[in-house]
Amino acid sequence: MAYKTTATTKGGRDGRSSLEEGKLALAMALPKDLGGSGDGHNPEQLFALGWSACFGQAILVLAKKHGLDGQAAKVTCDVALNTTDGFSLAADIKVALPGADPAKLQALVEEAHQICPYSKATRGNIPVTVSIA
Numbered sequence: 001m002a003y004k005t006t007a008t009t010k011g012g013r014d015g016r017s018s019l020e021e022g023k024l025a026l027a028m029a030l031p032k033d034l035g036g037s038g039d040g041h042n043p044e045q046l047f048a049l050g051w052s053a054c055f056g057q058a059i060l061v062l063a064k065k066h067g068l069d070g071q072a073a074k075v076t077c078d079v080a081l082n083t084t085d086g087f088s089l090a091a092d093i094k095v096a097l098p099g100a101d102p103a104k105l106q107a108l109v110e111e112a113h114q115i116c117p118y119s120k121a122t123r124g125n126i127p128v129t130v131s132i133a
Contacts, residue, residue: 005019005020005021006019006020007019007020008020009028011028012028013028013029013030013036013042013043014028014029014030014036014037014040015028016028017041017046026040026041026046027039027040027041028040028041028042028043029041029042030042031044034081034083044079044080044081044089045079047079047089048077048078048079048091049077050118051077051079051091051093051116051118051119052075052076052077052093053075054116054117054118055075055077055093055095055112055113055116055118055119056073056075057116058112058113058115058116058119059073059075059095059108059109059112060073061112061115062108062111062112062115063108065111066104066105066107066108066111067101067104068097068100068101068104068105068108069097070097070108072097072098073095073096073097074095074096074097074133075093075094075095076093076094076095076096076133077091077092077093078091078092078093078094079091080092088126089122089126090126090127090128091122091126091127091128091129092128092129092131093109093113093128093129093130093131094130094131094132094133095108095109095112095130095131095132095133096132096133097132102132105132106132109130109131109132110130113128113130
């Protein structure tokens, strides 16, 4: 194992979440769209943050192989919570890299989706679209 972290939440979606290391603690709140106050963060936001950062690192690792400079890449991850037929997630990842050849960028994004740990963890479990912007 290369790395491990631990988070604890008390109070669910209207509680408080913190990392064991003490470097981050967040008030959680049910989104207004779901009838909550929206005065805090929610798991979908945190998942989107983590996935966009992780996917961005995969872009950086692979960019040179594809003849691109990944430093300027911008990864946007939309995470949706669906409430029809129970609860489920869906994600849409868009990668923008100004001035990049679209074919090279598309190949890079597809390969990044294969190695990103978040992409691996969700593969076959939730609908995910990956595209270039």
